[in-house]
Amino acid sequence: MDVNEIIKPENKVYGKSPVLTDTVMHYCPGCSHGTIHKLIAEVIEEMGIQEKTIGISPVGCAVFAYNYLHIDWQQAAHGRAPALATATKRLYPDKYVFTYQGDGDIAAIGTSETIHACNRGENIVVIFVNNAIYGMTGGQMSPLTLEGQVTATTPYGRRTDLNGYPLKITDLVAQLEGTCYVTRQSVQTAGAVRKAKKAVRKAFENSANGKGTSFIEVVSSCNSGWKLTPVAANKWMEENLFPFYPLGDLKDK
Amino acid sequence: MAMKGAIVVDRERCKGCGVCTANCPVQVVALTKEVNSKGYPMAYMAHPEACTGCTNCATVCPDSVITVYRVKV
Numbered sequence: 001m002d003v004n005e006i007i008k009p010e011n012k013v014y015g016k017s018p019v020l021t022d023t024v025m026h027y028c029p030g031c032s033h034g035t036i037h038k039l040i041a042e043v044i045e046e047m048g049i050q051e052k053t054i055g056i057s058p059v060g061c062a063v064f065a066y067n068y069l070h071i072d073w074q075q076a077a078h079g080r081a082p083a084l085a086t087a088t089k090r091l092y093p094d095k096y097v098f099t100y101q102g103d104g105d106i107a108a109i110g111t112s113e114t115i116h117a118c119n120r121g122e123n124i125v126v127i128f129v130n131n132a133i134y135g136m137t138g139g140q141m142s143p144l145t146l147e148g149q150v151t152a153t154t155p156y157g158r159r160t161d162l163n164g165y166p167l168k169i170t171d172l173v174a175q176l177e178g179t180c181y182v183t184r185q186s187v188q189t190a191g192a193v194r195k196a197k198k199a200v201r202k203a204f205e206n207s208a209n210g211k212g213t214s215f216i217e218v219v220s221s222c223n224s225g226w227k228l229t230p231v232a233a234n235k236w237m238e239e240n241l242f243p244f245y246p247l248g249d250l251k252d253k
Numbered sequence: 254m255a256m257k258g259a260i261v262v263d264r265e266r267c268k269g270c271g272v273c274t275a276n277c278p279v280q281v282v283a284l285t286k287e288v289n290s291k292g293y294p295m296a297y298m299a300h301p302e303a304c305t306g307c308t309n310c311a312t313v314c315p316d317s318v319i320t321v322y323r324v325k326v
Contacts, residue, residue: 003259006257011323015320030270030271030272031315038315189276231271
């Protein structure tokens with residue numbers, strides 16, 4: 001069969017979600033951010049909540065997320081996204097409010113906001129993109145950098161006697177009464193993307209049902225920060241990050 | 254029932270990261286030798302006859318540049 005006979009509107013099975021804008025993303029080739037934006041857009045489209053969703057964008061590479069998803073956005077000061085999400089959700093209780101944060105944002109400067117918002121059980125969704133470094137500023141060590149991992153600020157590898165231990169913030173928030181759903185996902189393969197999408201959908205539904213805070217960690221790659229090609233970065237992530245940050249649900253109540 | 258598929262790539266938006274090629278179960282998707290106006294190679298169907306329209310390439314594409322079509326044959 002000729003390709004031109006297949007490429008017809010009635011045969012289309014997958015394409016770009018209309019919730020995504022036509023703006024070309026500024027992310028590096030192969031960056032996980034683009035994939036995570038896409039699956040959030042697809043969940044919003046499937047649930048029909050485009051008019052009712054408010055995103056809180058962080059400081060970091062994803063600061064420009066408001067250029068890429070056709071929803072309402074607010075931009076928070078560094079680390080303060082859960083506090084801003086708390087206010088937004090309390091003022092507009094019928095809206096779906098989510099934060100989109102990186103590991104430096106959520107686990108360094110924003111640790112207090114993250115833990116207290118989760119402990120209060122605010123009906124928000126926290127999407128936490130963990131690439132184990134500060135990607136935007138040039139690949140410095142973050143709280144979630146692995147022991148021995150080489151970064152711009154730990155050129156001989158992270159030393160626990162000097163830099164402390166990697167902070168498993170997802171495991172921490174799973175212990176808090178306020179969280180209803182805590183999970184760790186990834187987006188490097190098609191299967192992983194589909195699982196992550198289900199997790200995002202469940203989190204949005206929890207938020208509508210007033211069950212508490214849903215916290216989704218997405219273990220991601222930062223190929224430019226790690227100085228690897230996109231495909232090699234995904235492989236490095238599977239070999240090094242997954243053993244320390246194992247995928248799966250940590251809490252589901 | 255067999256499936257026949259095809260993809261259309263938005264060539265100007267493609268950044269040539271190659272995540273789609275690594276996720277294609279039948280090695281249909283490859284990167285071009287030529288580059289787009291930004292200097293990136295682009296995804297294309299190197300073996301269109303083998304495509305099953307599984308949507309794996311489009312699902313993992315960070316820039317959402319791949320549209321997938323599929324028919325039953």
